[in-house]
Amino acid sequence: MLLITHTRQWWKFYIGLCLGATAAYYEDGQISAPIALFAAQFHFAAVVIGVLGIRRFVADIPFGTVGTMLVFVASAGLLVPLATSAPIELTRWAMGADDVVASTLRSFLCVSLGVVLASPAFTTLLVSGADWIRSGSWQSKLEAALLAISLVVVGQVVFSSPAGTGTLPALIYAPIPILLWAALRFEVAGASWSLLAIAYQSTWNAINDRGPFVSGSTDDYVLQMQLFLLAVSLPVLFMAAGVHERRRAFSLLVGEIEERRRMEERFRLVVESTPNAMLMVDQTGEIVLSNKQTERLFGFRQQELLGRAVEELLPERFRQDHVIYRQAFFADPKTRSIGLGTELFARRADGSEFPVEIGLTPIDTGNGAMVLAAIVDISERKRAEEAQQELVHASRLAMLSEFTATIAHEINQPLGAILSNADAAEMLLESSAPPLDEVRQILADIRDDDLRASNVIRKLRGLLRRGEFEREPIDINSVVADVMVILRAEAQRRGVELRSELAPDLPELLGDKIHLQQVLLNLIVNGMEAMVETTGPKKISIATYQNDGQIQVSVSDTGPGVSPERLPRLFDRFFSTKKEGMGMGLAISRSLVEEHGGRIWAESPPSEGATFRFNLPLDCGQAGSRDAAAIDSQEQNP
Amino acid sequence: MTEIVPIIHIIDDDDSVRKAVSRLLKAAGYAVKSYATSGEFMMAENLESPGCIVLDVRMPGPSGLELQSALARRGNGLPIIFLTGHGDIPMSVRAMKAGAVDFLTKPVQRQELLSAVQNALDRQAKHLSEQTRNQHIRECYATLTEREREIMAHVVEGKLNKQIAATMGIAERTVKAHRAQVMSKMQVDSLADLVRTASGLEPSDG
Known part of the structure; x- marks a missing residue:
């Protein structure tokens, strides 16, 4: 009982034991009460040693495994009886008793048997008896009853035969099948209770001079009986423990398998319920799992997909590279995306292709490393992006067309200079003594003017081109300078002074030069248009500076400014303060800045004109911002 | 020049x-x-x-x-x-x-x-x-007397001596004498030349 009771409750058992032992020995009349009490201390100490030993080594009470049983038998069956009987017998030996050896053996076996048989029986009863009675199945209870009846009947037959009638010694083995039955079906509890029943029957009958053991001296047959009971008990108990251990291990295994199956089912459900097509692929590239969305996306049936090489879902031209990518992934498996910023296509069953983005997650399964691929069809997004590009381009063309005249002027100036220079050179060469130095100088000037004209044309062509978003290292100051080249003449025509304050040594940022030029063009032209009715000095200042890991660009005018209630709506589509404005310029500027992961806003302090600013993060090449921009542009598309 | x-x-x-x-x-x-x-x-x-x-x-x-x-x-x-x-x-x-x-x-x-x-x-x-x-003409013109300028204006308008005499209430001969004086002072030989110099007297449009 100490086995299953908390150590703090042990004092109760101690007192009970002291009282009980004293009473027992006192009644026996062989020794005095104080000596009995003294002996009781040893009994208790021995029990505590045994219990502590068991509790120390055995986590799994009661006696669930062969190992536990072994520890139990060693401590309860050897140490406890030894500790109990040794001091008493030694005392008796010291007092001159002559039967110390036999007595020691007797008391040792007696205690050993008692402890080994009773402890498991009562412990299992206390631990799981109530449970079994309450919730055990009726079949189990019926079987237990049958077992009990068989035990009683067989026990009676074997042990209550008249003494010394030459009973076949073989008959004493008759209870063994029943004990095995108990051990197999009811494990430790059944085995120990059955053993207890057999022990009780054999002892009771022997005390009443019946049964196969009763012959010769009492000491002899008691020893015989004790040895018989020990010889039967130990294997049966070990077997019971073994059966329990097996059964437990088996049910654990079954539970584990069940749990695994449930996990797999849950995983399947998750994979099945995601809106994306998902594939699980092993290291050899074989598809081991797919979901309904994959069927729909690729036009293959699930059964067709399983076992197929994942490369078959790619267009021919990507296949070889993909094998290398796959190997590289498994060499360094970590979550990543492919298809971002690059053109990645997948191939349907019918051979048609569609653009995709793929997210890869490594999964370590029992069957080796796998990769879970989430495939997103980005055709829609691509279409939206293209529409957005179309719009951006159209707006750029519309804006440029408004000052074609001034741009033509910018080109005509150097062309005119070239023509006049060429004419002058020709006339100089016709003279009798041509001034060759001057002619050389003229030729150098012609070259410069030619470059100047082609520079304007190049910048213009860049702006006219319909291009996709391109990411390249950009010096923002050169973007400003280019825009000023294009707008110089227009500003002059409008009587606007264009100024720039460019911070030196700005780091390069990743972005699209043309798109940033478009933003600046928009802001500057807006500023010039805002100042049409301004009577004071018309100025536009463009400034660049670095601020907190970002590059900031500002465009300020000296116009009437923007009223506070209009400021928040300024970048909305179709919102315009101009009579003939479409309200697209600033909205497009905003989406272009956001495409770079930046932010654009306007400030208009009273009577100071308006200032438009935008931020560009230096690391705007990151995928996240681009994704955000892409989604944003999708939302914005009408 | x-x-x-x-x-x-x-x-x-x-x-x-x-x-x-x-x-x-x-x-x-x-x-x-x-x-x-x-x-x-x-x-x-x-x-x-x-x-x-x-x-x-x-x-x-x-x-x-x-x-x-x-x-x-x-x-x-x-x-x-x-x-x-x-x-x-x-x-x-x-x-x-x-x-x-x-x-x-x-x-x-x-x-x-x-x-x-x-x-x-x-x-x-x-x-x-x-x-x-024109500068020269203006200089010549400056030498004319009041009576001569009046007669020149009439001449340039194409009036005959008789008409001028009647208008101004002087003798035709006197008109003739003044007219010769005008031609000489304006350094012209013919009526046509005189008319042309007269156009030079109009304020130029620069």
């Missing part, structure tokens, strides 16, 4: 255009002065001497057209050839009405420019000689 070399004034804010045009005109044998802005030109000297202006329409500060009207206000008679980056018809009409000799579109052909310049110089030379002649 004094032999003063005419000066071509080139006003263009674009350095390379200004340089190229002045080279061309120098190569063609003209004396050239160039200015980056209208203001620079207005501050320059000998604007009264013969020559012409090659002027860019579009410039920062006062534009070509503004310079044109400023010169007119100052009574400066230098003929102006406008150069423009692109043919802007309303602007060219305005310029021509304001007395521009020519309106050329860049890039300008050599022949176009040279003939425009020559044309302007010729016109100015003619204008100058006319001015000199």
Whole structure:
């Protein structure tokens, strides 16, 4: 009982034991009460040693495994009886008793048997008896009853035969099948209770001079009986423990398998319920799992997909590279995306292709490393992006067309200079003594003017081109300078002074030069248009500076400014303060800045004109911002 | 007629255009002065001497057209050839009405420019000689008496001596004598010449 009771409750058992032992020995009349009490201390100490030993080594009470049983038998069956009987017998030996050896053996076996048989029986009863009675199945209870009846009947037959009638010694083995039955079906509890029943029957009958053991001296047959009971008990108990251990291990295994199956089912459900097509692929590239969305996306049936090489879902031209990518992934498996910023296509069953983005997650399964691929069809997004590009381009063309005249002027100036220079050179060469130095100088000037004209044309062509978003290292100051080249003449025509304050040594940022030029063009032209009715000095200042890991660009005018209630709506589509404005310029500027992961806003302090600013993060090449921009542009598309 | 070399004034804010045009005109044998802005030109000297202006329409500060009207206000008679980056018809009409000799579109052909310049110089030379002649006529006219001027006015109107005598209430002979005096003082030989000199007396349109 100490086995299953908390150590703090042990004092109760101690007192009970002291009282009980004293009473027992006192009644026996062989020794005095104080000596009995003294002996009781040893009994208790021995029990505590045994219990502590068991509790120390055995986590799994009661006696669930062969190992536990072994520890139990060693401590309860050897140490406890030894500790109990040794001091008493030694005392008796010291007092001159002559039967110390036999007595020691007797008391040792007696205690050993008692402890080994009773402890498991009562412990299992206390631990799981109530449970079994309450919730055990009726079949189990019926079987237990049958077992009990068989035990009683067989026990009676074997042990209550008249003494010394030459009973076949073989008959004493008759209870063994029943004990095995108990051990197999009811494990430790059944085995120990059955053993207890057999022990009780054999002892009771022997005390009443019946049964196969009763012959010769009492000491002899008691020893015989004790040895018989020990010889039967130990294997049966070990077997019971073994059966329990097996059964437990088996049910654990079954539970584990069940749990695994449930996990797999849950995983399947998750994979099945995601809106994306998902594939699980092993290291050899074989598809081991797919979901309904994959069927729909690729036009293959699930059964067709399983076992197929994942490369078959790619267009021919990507296949070889993909094998290398796959190997590289498994060499360094970590979550990543492919298809971002690059053109990645997948191939349907019918051979048609569609653009995709793929997210890869490594999964370590029992069957080796796998990769879970989430495939997103980005055709829609691509279409939206293209529409957005179309719009951006159209707006750029519309804006440029408004000052074609001034741009033509910018080109005509150097062309005119070239023509006049060429004419002058020709006339100089016709003279009798041509001034060759001057002619050389003229030729150098012609070259410069030619470059100047082609520079304007190049910048213009860049702006006219319909291009996709391109990411390249950009010096923002050169973007400003280019825009000023294009707008110089227009500003002059409008009587606007264009100024720039460019911070030196700005780091390069990743972005699209043309798109940033478009933003600046928009802001500057807006500023010039805002100042049409301004009577004071018309100025536009463009400034660049670095601020907190970002590059900031500002465009300020000296116009009437923007009223506070209009400021928040300024970048909305179709919102315009101009009579003939479409309200697209600033909205497009905003989406272009956001495409770079930046932010654009306007400030208009009273009577100071308006200032438009935008931020560009230096690391705007990151995928996240681009994704955000892409989604944003999708939302914005009408 | 004094032999003063005419000066071509080139006003263009674009350095390379200004340089190229002045080279061309120098190569063609003209004396050239160039200015980056209208203001620079207005501050320059000998604007009264013969020559012409090659002027860019579009410039920062006062534009070509503004310079044109400023010169007119100052009574400066230098003929102006406008150069423009692109043919802007309303602007060219305005310029021509304001007395521009020519309106050329860049890039300008050599022949176009040279003939425009020559044309302007010729016109100015003619204008100058006319001015000199009118000056002479005015000087002669100043020597006439009140009575002689009155008779000259009648003569130029084409009235006969008899009519003049009747109008003025004097003898026909007296008219005849005064008329001879007028012809001699105005240094003309015929009635036709006298009529022509009379036109020189009308205020010139500069």
